[in-house]
Structure formats: C-alpha cells, structure tokens
Amino acid sequence: MLKSLRIITTYQCNAYKFKPAINSHGVCRFCYRHPEVFTYDKKTIDKLLSRIRENKNITELVFTGGEPLIAKYIKYLIKSSNSFYTVLHTNGLLLNKIHNEIEYLNCISLPFDGSSKEIFDYYRGDGYYDLWKVRMGYVLSRKIEIGFNTLITPYNLKDIFNIAAKVNQINPKYWFVKKYRHINIANENKDISKYFELDSGIFDDVIKKIRHDFPQINLYSTIYKGPSIPTLFILLNGKAYTALQDSKEYIYLGNIINDGWDRILNNFIEYKNQENWECK
Ligand code: SF4
Secondary structure (H helix, E strand, O other), rough: OOOEEEEEEEOOEEEHOOOOOOOOOOOOOOOOOOOOOOOOOOOHHHHHHHHOOOOOOOOOEEEEEOOHHHHHOOHHHHHOOOOOEEEEOOOOOOOOOOOOOHHHHHEEEEEEEOOOOHHHHHHOOOOHHHHHHHHHHHHHHHOOOOEEEEEEEOOHHHHHHHHHHHHHHHHOOEEEEEEEEOHHHHHHOOOOOHOOOHHHHHHHHHHHHHHHOOOOOEEEEOOOOOOOOOEEEEEEOOOEEEEEEOOOOOOEEEEEHHHEEEEEEHHHHHHHOOOEEEEO
C-alpha cells in the first residue's frame, strides 16, 4: 500500500556555490537531478495537498529536489503539510533559513558521504563538510528526527565501515545507502559511471556486513532483488512520475491535481512491481 509520497519541490540546487575540491570530478557529478524547470504558486500547493488528503492511506510526505530549501514557497509548503509526517531531504546548506518552520517537520535527512572532510568535500565541493557539521549539530539540537543517505562509490568504499560506526553513534531514524545508477539525464552523454559505479556484488556484500556488524541501525538499501517499495514522485505542479531501477527515464503517470488519484494509481500499479527496493 502506498503510504508515502516524494514531493519534488524543485530540480534546481545551490550545491554549486562550492568550488570542486582538488582531484574531485566536480561538485555532485553523481546527482540524479532532472533538468526540468517547473512553476507553481500557493494555490497550486493548496490544490495539491487537498488532492493528496483525498487518499487516506498517505501519511508521509518527503520533500526533495534538487534542493527543496531553494524552492519557492517552501515555508508555506512545510507549514501547510503539518497534518502529515514530513521529511525534508536536504543538503542542509540553508537549514538556518527555516528556523521558525523547522518545528513543523518531523525528520530531516542529510547526506553522510564519509567519515572525513576530505571525502565529503571530494563529493560536494571545497567547504561543504564544515557547513554540514554545523547544520547537523543544529538539527540534533532541535531534537528533530534525523536520517542519513550515503552513495557508496569506489571512492568512499574503503571508508564505509567508519561511516557506519559514526552513523551508529548518532542513532538516526534511518540510514539509506545506495549505489550509483546511470540515470542522470543531464549527464547522459558523459561517462561518469567509471568514477561512481560500484560492482553490485561488492555493494551487496557491504550491505550484508553492515547489517551484521551494526544490527541496531535502521538500514535501507537499493539492491537488485527482493521485495519492492513502490515510489511515486509528485512535482509541486501536480505532475506524477515513477522510476524504475534500471531506467534512465522517469515514467510520467499524469497530473494528480487535474486527473485525480484513480488515473495515477492505475498507471502506477502497472509499473510498481518492477521496482527492486528492499527495506530491512
Ligand atoms: S546531490 Fe543533492 S546537493 Fe548535490 S546537486 Fe544533487 S540535489 Fe544538489
């Protein structure tokens, strides 16, 4: 049963304020962001939320992007969604801007790329780690649930059990560990897989060992077998998509504001069993 929706607030991102670290392949070159630019206003947000509320099974909204904190009307969206369990999936850079709205959120999910500044900055630019540390401290001080997400690549593979130990100490609500997939439409013609893609067998072995060594971590991971968790992405203008594990494209299902739930769910059901996600 579909209980959670991923709300794409924008595909834009502010990550590029940092310069690439020496020897890196660029800031966030692994990112899956879609290049689409879309518009909406407060009335569209109201219509979208009331449409979502028609489906009583939906209890959780995950605000994601791009970087949701640069999206127009993000404060309004956060406040208006307080009847749901809400998760903000952010790079954290602008968390200080929602000082008054943060109490309306239930969980904040931050990247956890490595156990050192060197690894964080390799992925996200020179200076990211120092700000990330401040922002993580801020989230912990506000007693909001925290989640982490980690992309394992050949670069941070050697560090993964150090990361796991640090995550374990913090005891987050969850830790989502994923493997690079070549679905970045913006980078489709650029061969970046060689920098970020990890052998599936190695990835699965690492996940098994983390589960064995740190059984108390609530670990989620992408794998290539096992039961699925259906994922529905909805843009703030109402457009709904799903994504398949091995696809470079998002699959358009309709506009939930105009078309309603029936059409979206019927289209979604055709695809959802093809997804390969595992939840511990
Ligand atoms: S990985 Fe996150 S922070 Fe980096 S560009 Fe993509 S959306 Fe922005």
